[in-house]
Amino acid sequence: MIINGVTIDDTFAEAFGMRGTRIIITAQNLKWAYHAANAMTGFATSVIGCGVEAGIERELTAEETPDARPGVSILMFAMGSAVLIKQLETRMGQCILTCPTAAAFAGIDGGDRINLGKNLRFFGDGFQISKQFGGKRYWRVPVMDGEFITEEKTGMVRAVGGGNFLVLAESQPQALAACEAAIEAMKKLPNVIMPFPGGIVRSGSKVGSKYKALFASTNDAFCPTLKGITNTELSPEIESVMEIVIDGLTDVDIRKAMHVGIAAACALGAANGIKRISAGNYGGKLGQFHFPLHEIMADTSLNGASA
Template sequence: MKLEINGVPVEDTYCEAFDGIYSRLLITAKHRWLLKKAAYGSTALPSTVFGESEGGVEKFVSPEETPDGRQGAIIQIWVQKTKNFKDVLMRELGKRIRQGILVVPTTRLFNATQSENYIDAEINVGRCGDGYEWEEEMWGRKVIRIPIMFGEFIIERYLGYAEGIAGGNVWFFCESEEAALEAGEAAVEALKNMEGVITSFDICSAGSKPETKYPEIGPTTNHYYCPTLKGKIPDSKVPEGVKSIPEIVINGVNIEAVKKAMYVCLEVASKVDGVVKLSAGNYGGKLGQHKIYLKDIIEEYGE
């Protein structure tokens, strides 16, 4: 059976996803521009491949959905599932909260993770009050009030973490950069209000591969799929006429959320003129704990 969506061919392949650990957090602020600054600033720079963290904005929420009655944003911060993941998560949360949220005027931070596992924010964030911070119960939650020069920063003391699925992905083979940007933007936009998922890179322009000539610097370009190398290397896998291949990388609180998000991306991209093929990236099954087959998600979520 020919695999396609809206007449666009879909490669019969799979994406390779990984077990990861995430913390789902709720930021609130007095004004929208401050909220966006904190949400996007604290989740920028994906760096899990370097043993650090990555994040993304899941969705923005109304004042009716927040503890303190102010507008909010739900974000996710992810680390790799390793033996010392809790130490890494503690360090990374502290870094991103203190440098990306606390320093933005009027912000507050609350737990939004449904889990029995928690990190004590008093250790990695609360103590930046230099001993002048104090604990109270506000909005039915235990919070730490940290005095700062602008006024104060309020953070819920116990921030949850849980296990999820990281690195789900889809690829769009496009006839031009313009088509690639349109398809990528449509995919990211379609996921903005989907529960439980983030796109840590939004439109990712540079997929990588595990083998490299320079292991000391980490992952390098996936040269098989670089359009500018077609005709210059004998093993190019870029089809004729393809000028750009964007990737959408998806993390989700469970594999069902990732699968649904992948299908949504494929479906919306298939409607963009200039998208000639849909696919996904993997590492030959060598690295990830999960294989998500495009054929399976099309059968499950397609009409």
């Protein structure tokens, strides 16, 4: 398959079942909602080292939030519910409770109910106040800027993490430009986040290492500087490879994001040095979810307009 001169490999991305949740952060204005949300989703690129993968899903207008203030929604994913619950509580306590004017609310009403602000109330040292409206319990915790408002619980659902594709280009700036275009397009979609810095990851990994202590190491088959000395996947003209990793609430959300992202990268085309699109997998045995690139790009129903 060739789109705009870019070869789409006949391969698939392999993804895993994860646990996911959504949190709505509001504040006096968007600036402070972003300060809180950026702190909460900081150091959350990969479950390997961070426990969770998290990112900002989108901005919310005052009409869309529970307390009629502007805000952002955050998606957070982990390999298991225990880690997600622990990380959510820690990050709420250090990033939202601390941030001036910020408040936190559930972004998923269904699913398993997990604690959002339930234990943060004890920060109030007995002065905390519970209020119930419309079947939901909120906590008002007195803090130095006024009151910190948080919903007691949010919803946790089964989600999908690790959808991905690789952009292979003739130069590093060209690979980055294509990935940036892809991220711009993918950010418009709901229910997905791209957890790496700026949505893009350059250190794709393979399973295993020559060092016994490590269970993953650099994906030498895609490292352009090793073309001559390793069993390379790269043709001579490829000088840089970057990857976009996607976590989403459902399988379909990831398919849509991959379709939109690959289409945006390919729009730059061979003329801009974009040569190939590939994807990362482990032979298909580890992950429950497979995303074949050809099938996704042939499916026009995944076009962004329907998102």
